[in-house]
Amino acid sequence: MSQTLIVLQYKVRSRLLTAGACLAIMATSFSAQATLGGDGASVIADQSALHATMKITTEANYTDYALTQPDGVVVHEFVNPSSHVFEVTWAGKAHRPDMSQILGSYVSRFQGQGKVSRPTSRRADRVDPDLEIHSAVRNRYFSGTAHIPGLLPENMSAPIRVPAEVK
Amino acid sequence: MKNTAQSFSSGTRYAAVLFSAVVAFGLAFSSAPAQASSKAVSSPMGCGTVTSTGTGNTTPMVVDGFPCAAGGKAGAVNAPEEPFISVEICTPGSKTNCQIIDHVEVDTGSTGLRMAASALSSSLQPGAKGLPLVAGSTASTTLTECEIYVDSFVYGPVVAVDVYIAGKMVGSTNMQVFGDSSYKVPKACSSQGGTATNSVSTFGANGLIGVSFALNDYGVYYNCKNSSTGSCTENTAYAGLPNTVSQFATDNNGVTLTLPAVGASGSTSAVVGSLTFGVNTESNNIPPASTLAVANDGTLTDANWGTFAAEVGGTWFTAYIDSGTDVIYFNDSADKSLVACPTSGNFDGWYCPTTTQNLPFSYANSGSTSSKGAITYSIANASKIATGSNVAYSNVAGPDDSSATVDSAIGFGLSTFFGHNMYFLFQGKTAPGTGLGGSASTTVTGPINGIN
Numbered sequence: 001m002s003q004t005l006i007v008l009q010y011k012v013r014s015r016l017l018t019a020g021a022c023l024a025i026m027a028t029s030f031s032a033q034a035t036l037g038g039d040g041a042s043v044i045a046d047q048s049a050l051h052a053t054m055k056i057t058t059e060a061n062y063t064d065y066a067l068t069q070p071d072g073v074v075v076h077e078f079v080n081p082s083s084h085v086f087e088v089t090w091a092g093k094a095h096r097p098d099m100s101q102i103l104g105s106y107v108s109r110f111q112g113q114g115k116v117s118r119p120t121s122r123r124a125d126r127v128d129p130d131l132e133i134h135s136a137v138r139n140r141y142f143s144g145t146a147h148i149p150g151l152l153p154e155n156m157s158a159p160i161r162v163p164a165e166v167k
Numbered sequence: 168m169k170n171t172a173q174s175f176s177s178g179t180r181y182a183a184v185l186f187s188a189v190v191a192f193g194l195a196f197s198s199a200p201a202q203a204s205s206k207a208v209s210s211p212m213g214c215g216t217v218t219s220t221g222t223g224n225t226t227p228m229v230v231d232g233f234p235c236a237a238g239g240k241a242g243a244v245n246a247p248e249e250p251f252i253s254v255e256i257c258t259p260g261s262k263t264n265c266q267i268i269d270h271v272e273v274d275t276g277s278t279g280l281r282m283a284a285s286a287l288s289s290s291l292q293p294g295a296k297g298l299p300l301v302a303g304s305t306a307s308t309t310l311t312e313c314e315i316y317v318d319s320f321v322y323g324p325v326v327a328v329d330v331y332i333a334g335k336m337v338g339s340t341n342m343q344v345f346g347d348s349s350y351k352v353p354k355a356c357s358s359q360g361g362t363a364t365n366s367v368s369t370f371g372a373n374g375l376i377g378v379s380f381a382l383n384d385y386g387v388y389y390n391c392k393n394s395s396t397g398s399c400t401e402n403t404a405y406a407g408l409p410n411t412v413s414q415f416a417t418d419n420n421g422v423t424l425t426l427p428a429v430g431a432s433g434s435t436s437a438v439v440g441s442l443t444f445g446v447n448t449e450s451n452n453i454p455p456a457s458t459l460a461v462a463n464d465g466t467l468t469d470a471n472w473g474t475f476a477a478e479v480g481g482t483w484f485t486a487y488i489d490s491g492t493d494v495i496y497f498n499d500s501a502d503k504s505l506v507a508c509p510t511s512g513n514f515d516g517w518y519c520p521t522t523t524q525n526l527p528f529s530y531a532n533s534g535s536t537s538s539k540g541a542i543t544y545s546i547a548n549a550s551k552i553a554t555g556s557n558v559a560y561s562n563v564a565g566p567d568d569s570s571a572t573v574d575s576a577i578g579f580g581l582s583t584f585f586g587h588n589m590y591f592l593f594q595g596k597t598a599p600g601t602g603l604g605g606s607a608s609t610t611v612t613g614p615i616n617g618i619n
Contacts, residue, residue, distance in 0.1 A: 094385060096315060099360035111318055111362040118246065118371055119316040119364050120274050120491030122578055123567070127510045135360075137317045138487070138576065139472050140385045 035104045037148050040083040043067075049101045050075060061153035062086070062160075073097050073142075078160055086151035089162045091143040103146055106131055110146075132159070210437040214239050217253045217269045221333035224418040224444040225451060226252045230426065230581070231437035232558035233270050236368040242435065246272075246371035247558050248493040248581050250424070252442050254376060255331040256282070256291065258298060259339040264290050265331075272372035273424065273442055274491035275591055279384035279408030280330065280340070281314065281321065282374035283367045284347035293344045298326035301341055303390030304404035311394060312343045312408070313356035313387040319364045321345035322352045324394065330411055335444055337414040346370075351397035353389060376411060378422045378442075380463065380473050380594045380614035383407035413593055418445030420596035421613060423452040424490060428586030431523075431547065433557035438585070446590045446617070447598040454590050454602025454617045459540040462604055463487075463614035464533040465594060473594075473614055476536065477577045478529040483536050484577045488589065488616050492580035494553075495544060495564040497528075507566055508549055517549035517565040528577070530618070532604075539604075542618065544583065561585040590617030 035046055043065045047054050052067035052075065067075040073092030080086045088102045100107045109131060126133040135144035147159040210231035220226050229251050232244035250273045257265035266288050284292060291297050301310040301324075310325040323345035330337045346365030357363065364370040377384065384407040389399035413419050426440035443452045454460070461475040477486035479497055494517070499505040504524055508514035524546045529538040545562040552560045561582045567575050592598055592613035600609035603617050 094387060096359040098358040100358055107360070110360055118249070118491075118493065119319050119321070120272065120276060120375070120489075121317050122276065122489065122492055123496060124318040125516050127515065135317050137315075139470070139474075141470060142315070 035077065035102050036085050036088050036106050036146055037151065038085050038104060040079040040085060043077045043079065043085065046075070046077065046101055050097055061155050064160075066163075069095075069097060071095050074163075075102055076160075076163060077102070078147075080151055080153045084151050086153070087145060087147035087159045089143070089145040089160070091162050091164075092141070094140050094142075096142045096144075106133075106146065109133065110135070210234055211439055212251060212253065212269050212437070215269065217267050220253045220255050220267060220331065221441075223334045223451075224449055225441050226333040228252050228273060228424065228426070228440045228442040229437050230434075230440075230559045233371060235270060235373075236371070242556060244555060244558055245368055247553070248560065249371060250426070250440075250442075250490050250581060250584075251372065252332070252376065254280070254374070256287075256298075256342070257329040257331070258291065259327050259329050261329070264297075266291055268373050270367075270372050271374040271376050272491065274375055274377045274489075275379055275422070275424070275589075276487070276489035276491040277314075277375070277377035277384065278379045278381045278410045279314075279343065279377045279386070280328075280374070280411050281323075281343035281345055281377075281408070283365070283370060283372075284323065284344050285365075286367055286373035287344065293324045293326045293347060293350075298328050298342075298344065301325045301327055304402050305390045305400075308390035308392050308399075309394060310402065310405060311350065311353075311389045311391050311399060312384075313353070313359070313389065314343065314345070314384075315356075315359050315387065316361065316364075319361035319369075320356060320359065321364055321370065322356050323347050323350050324391075325388070325405075325408070332411075333444070335412075335415045335418065337411055340411060340414055341408055343408060350391075350394045353391075353397045353399045355399075355401065356387065356389070359387075377408075378410060378412050378591065380591065381467075382410045382413045382594055384409075410593065412444055413596070415444060418448045418452075420448060420598055421446035421590065421592040423591075424584055424589040426581075426584045426587070429559050429561050431545065431562060433552050433554075433560035433562075435556050435558060438559045446592045447601065447603065452590070454588070454619055456602055458588075458590065458602035458617045458619040459530055459542070460590075460602060460604040460615055460617045461530045461539055462532040462611075463616060465612070465614050467594070471533065474576065475533045475616060476531040477579075478531070478536070478538065479526060479577065483531070484575050485533075486530075486577040486579065488579045488583070488591075488618075490581050490584060490589075492578050493563075494560075494580045494582040495546075496567045496576075496578040496580070497564065498567045498575045498577075505546060505564075505566075512550070514550045514553065517553065517563060518546055519548045519550050520546060521548065523547040523562065528579075542583075559585065588617075588619045590615075590619070592617070 055066040057064040065077045076089045078087040133146040214235035233246040234243040236245035237243035251270040253269045388402040391399035423443040474485040505518045508519035527543045547562040592615040600611040605611040
């Protein structure tokens with residue numbers, strides 16, 4: 001069902017001019033940390049900030065922007081038909097991505113999720129009416145998903161969750 | 168201690184052996200001077216009053232809620248369902264500049280020794296006047312670590328230290344000191360999410376001793392040219408904080424955690440057990456032949472390294488046993504009677520069944536579905552058990568929402584330790600096979616879990 005439209009495998013360095021130009025244009029209308037809940041165009045800002053390569057896949061109900069950091073961490077930003085990032089996911093060995101960058105203002109709710117706040121817990125979940133975050137770590141493999149229920153595409157009742165491509 | 172006399176639904180057949188061991192430790196512990204001077208503190212470990220870390224290869228281990236970080240009064244709870252030991256540290260080579268740190272969390276899910284700066288005396292702070300800093304891998308740098316947790320992190324310098332626990336000692340090993348405000352957190356660390364747990368109350372312990380299967384920690388390390396400004400670059404050359412126990416001269420192939428059973432209503436008073444070093448190395452750490460033993464994935468590069476297989480409700484999952492996790496987390500696809508607690512309350516993330524459920528879990532080697540044995544765990548209504556006053560409980564569980572993140576797993580937390588001897592044979596370490604999946608004439612190699 002999925003169809004890969006564009007594969008951008010360039011390192012950010014080689015796209016600096018393009019990214020810079022995009023950022024300059026977006027600066028008037030978007031925060032550079034828009035990301036979750038933000039406009040789809042802010043994905044480009046995240047790509048730059050994360051020094052990531054980008055692969056764009058169009059699905060029936062959304063567009064998947066897969067950002068791969070140099071350290072192998074993969075961030076997905078899922079954009080709904082009205083061009084809002086309704087879900088971000090992360091997965092990687094030993095590292096998490098810059099959470100402020102991908103969660104934007106929602107990052108304040110990343111800490112102390114729910115009642116499981118013990119540092120050594122392997123999982124943490126926060127379910128609010130306007131935001132749901134699941135974070136997990138096992139054997140130094142970090143993964144998680146955050147989504148805004150109100151921004152889910154009309155035909156979807158649940159988030160996409162973390163694609164299992166990072167092992 | 169009255170609760171220890173009650174049988175634990177999952178471990179009745181082991182209760183007799185276990186109880187005698189616990190009583191022995193309880194007596195030894197209660198005769199220690201630490202308790203006599205603990206005043207109003209509800210724990211036999213006290214707060215800053217421990218004078219002994221045990222003898223031989225055994226140190227007392229308590230589950231007391233860490234009252235010290237909650238005012239220290241009887242009944243105060245900062246960190247329930249968390250096991251603690253005491254660790255003595257000294258500046259390298261010194262027998263006098265030393266301190267016994269109580270309430271060091273025992274974590275079988277991570278590796279390495281780390282202490283809160285605020286728990287250390289002024290003469291044992293990191294730096295030239297205290298614990299020597301460790302050099303980075305590039306010129307004129309010092310080594311720091313960012314230990315990233317599921318929604319938080321700790322950051323700070325790596326120091327050299329002599330470690331004494333019971334009759335065991337490691338000279339000039341490495342330890343992290345976290346929460347020292349003079350060490351600015353590099354953005355590359357703090358940006359990975361959550362808030363630094365710099366205080367002992369937010370960390371839930373004075374420190375942590377990671378005794379997982381892994382012989383080294385795999386945290387994120389930095390070479391810092393100027394640690395006070397956070398001018399640091401990532402260091403990928405350092406092997407990682409060592410597993411302290413693996414560095415002991417003897418009894419270094421694993422650990423044995425022993426805790427008495429707790430009753431169905433949980434325990435408001437401290438539960439006292441032991442952490443014993445070595446597996447099948449001394450008379451006090453020999454797994455009986457009847458021990459339920461499972462071999463974990465021992466390939467370090469595997470995503471499933473350090474996990475075995477477990478089944479509940481007809482479905483097999485990867486699984487792990489972790490004293491740093493509080494209760495059991497698993498996917499209840501098989502048993503819909505386990506309703507989740509309301510998301511709006513204090514029990515969000517746990518199960519709140521109307522009546523207590525008894526669920527059998529089967530254990531198997533990693534990659535196998537051939538059961539080595541089953542243990543039935545009780546799952547009660549968390550809102551009735553995991554109250555703020557209980558420091559320990561054996562019958563709480565929660566849903567495994569990692570199905571939203573990674574593949575589902577079963578996490579057997581500390582609640583599954585009560586009433587058992589839990590054996591952990593480290594990665595690549597060997598032991599006589601009895602009780603560990605082999606026989607008296609065979610040698611087995613970790614990572615292996617044994618449950619008795």
